Amino acid sequence: MHIKKLLFVFLILASCSTKKTELLWGNPLDQIGSQSSPKAIDINQDGVLDIVIGAGRNEYQSSDKGVIALDGKTGEILWQHESIDQVYGSATLLDITGDGIQDVFIGGRSNQFYAINGSNGENIWKWNYTYEHDSKLKYAKYNFHNAVLVPDQTNDQLEDLLVVCGGNSKADPNSKNNRFSGLLMLLNSKNGEVIAVDTMPDGLESYMPPLFIKDNQSIIFGTGGETINGKLYQTTLSALKAGDISKAKVLTEDSSGHGFIAPCVAVDLNMDGVLDIAAISHGSNMYAIDGKTSKTLWHTNIPETESSNGFAVGFFNEDKTPDLFTFVSKGVWPQSTGSVQILLDGKTGKKIYSNSLGCTGFSSPVVYDLNHDGVDEAIISINEYDCAAGFTSNSKLDISTRLLAIDFRNNRIQTIDQQQRFKNIFSTPYIGDMDDDGYLDIVHCQYFCPNSILLSFMGMKVKRISTSIKMRNDVKWGAYMGSDGSGVFR
Numbered sequence: 001m002h003i004k005k006l007l008f009v010f011l012i013l014a015s016c017s018t019k020k021t022e023l024l025w026g027n028p029l030d031q032i033g034s035q036s037s038p039k040a041i042d043i044n045q046d047g048v049l050d051i052v053i054g055a056g057r058n059e060y061q062s063s064d065k066g067v068i069a070l071d072g073k074t075g076e077i078l079w080q081h082e083s084i085d086q087v088y089g090s091a092t093l094l095d096i097t098g099d100g101i102q103d104v105f106i107g108g109r110s111n112q113f114y115a116i117n118g119s120n121g122e123n124i125w126k127w128n129y130t131y132e133h134d135s136k137l138k139y140a141k142y143n144f145h146n147a148v149l150v151p152d153q154t155n156d157q158l159e160d161l162l163v164v165c166g167g168n169s170k171a172d173p174n175s176k177n178n179r180f181s182g183l184l185m186l187l188n189s190k191n192g193e194v195i196a197v198d199t200m201p202d203g204l205e206s207y208m209p210p211l212f213i214k215d216n217q218s219i220i221f222g223t224g225g226e227t228i229n230g231k232l233y234q235t236t237l238s239a240l241k242a243g244d245i246s247k248a249k250v251l252t253e254d255s256s257g258h259g260f261i262a263p264c265v266a267v268d269l270n271m272d273g274v275l276d277i278a279a280i281s282h283g284s285n286m287y288a289i290d291g292k293t294s295k296t297l298w299h300t301n302i303p304e305t306e307s308s309n310g311f312a313v314g315f316f317n318e319d320k321t322p323d324l325f326t327f328v329s330k331g332v333w334p335q336s337t338g339s340v341q342i343l344l345d346g347k348t349g350k351k352i353y354s355n356s357l358g359c360t361g362f363s364s365p366v367v368y369d370l371n372h373d374g375v376d377e378a379i380i381s382i383n384e385y386d387c388a389a390g391f392t393s394n395s396k397l398d399i400s401t402r403l404l405a406i407d408f409r410n411n412r413i414q415t416i417d418q419q420q421r422f423k424n425i426f427s428t429p430y431i432g433d434m435d436d437d438g439y440l441d442i443v444h445c446q447y448f449c450p451n452s453i454l455l456s457f458m459g460m461k462v463k464r465i466s467t468s469i470k471m472r473n474d475v476k477w478g479a480y481m482g483s484d485g486s487g488v489f490r
Contacts, residue, residue: 122304
């Protein structure tokens with residue numbers, strides 16, 4: 001780790017600051033890795049936010065470190081929770097024990113979904129599959145994706161959980177065999193009981209984390225996969241609670257052999273005071289849907305690319321309309337051969353920035369105005385190796401991972417951190433003020449990669465960088481699906 005490089009970069013970004021940028025911790029964690037993203041919570045009540053992240057060993061392997069909590073001051077493990085497979089979801093946070101510490105809801109492969117006591121890592125409840133003969137819940141035996149909070153449905157004064165379960169990881173690509181309907185589920189946060197459930201209206205698999213919009217009590221969800229057509233739907237919380245989403249409205253669809261996998265976002269793009277929907281299909285079809293009329297405001301396609309990456313939202317140009325930044329991958333899954341960064345004007349959908357940095361990766365950007373010029377910058381994680389070798393290459397790869405800041409106004413890219421023989425394929429960074437000192441902190445992940453197997457878990461580092469960036473405004477998009485994990489930008 002090159003501390004001098006970190007200091008140099010952030011002195012450029014915040015030259016008026018006297019605080020130095022430094023790596024506070026980056027402790028190695030052996031034998032595990034992660035496809036999850038860090039979330040911040042004060043577990044030990046010391047006034048410094050701690051980090052919770054899903055983890056695990058290789059696919060279909062159990063681990064005593066399926067979910068871990070790291071001390072925000074030191075990086076030491078505060079607690080760990082076992083798992084039967086990789087926990088790739090990111091934490092949804094809600095205090096259900098009444099101790100003033102947020103508890104952790106998180107899921108992943110092999111039918112895992114846990115409610116974990118945030119203070120000590122003990123299991124509160126977990127999903128228990130006993131529904132072989134239920135016409136709908138018989139499909140609730142696959143992967144659990146990110147959950148979002150919805151208003152209390154059980155009169156226990158606690159918000160409840162909206163989550164999608166679906167996707168058979170053992171189904172063959174480009175085949176419809178052994179593929180089953182995804183489920184949209186409403187779970188009691190206190191005990192995990194099913195409040196309501198229904199299958200997807202088109203009977204297709206589903207991977208996309210749902211989006212809940214409080215303003216009109218609507219739910220946005222998607223179907224399809226990397227090689228299966230899919231649709232983007234809108235239903236209501238009341239329809240789901242009644243157990244029937246068959247009449248959900250189709251907002252748009254991708255008929256090019258791709259579904260909707262990445263989370264969509266709710267953001268007002270036409271400045272009418274109503275949240276619109278911005279979505280991207282796996283076929284790199286990008287849509288803005290009017291929140292009032294459900295009509296398409298604009299549609300943009302990035303040819304010969306695919307995307308499993310969600311949008312980050314920020315103000316990246318001179319107007320007052322939020323804009324959208326994401327990654328797409330060159331080539332066809334799983335033989336992806338590169339990465340393209342795309343910035344769209346939120347008002348028109350026109351591409352206003354494009355670059356080809358690094359090879360394929362599925363982490364999402366985070367956003368803040370780092371240099372206080374009124375225009376946001378993006379922080380992204382990229383991997384550098386011989387992209388032409390492909391994502392599933394068996395050849396020896398000379399790989400490194402870099403954390404970058406992109407200044408769109410000045411067309412400048414700066415390295416924050418760099419590590420040889422490490423990768424970051426999936427994890428979105430976290431940014432925020434962890435110790436309430438008025439300066440921005442960055443937490444990001446790096447995964448040991450001494451050979452060519454990009455998807456293997458062989459050890460990891462979670463790093464906290466304390467920067468010289470003074471906090472003048474709250475961070476709105478500082479984690480996966482936004483700072484609060486809801487996917488809503490206000």
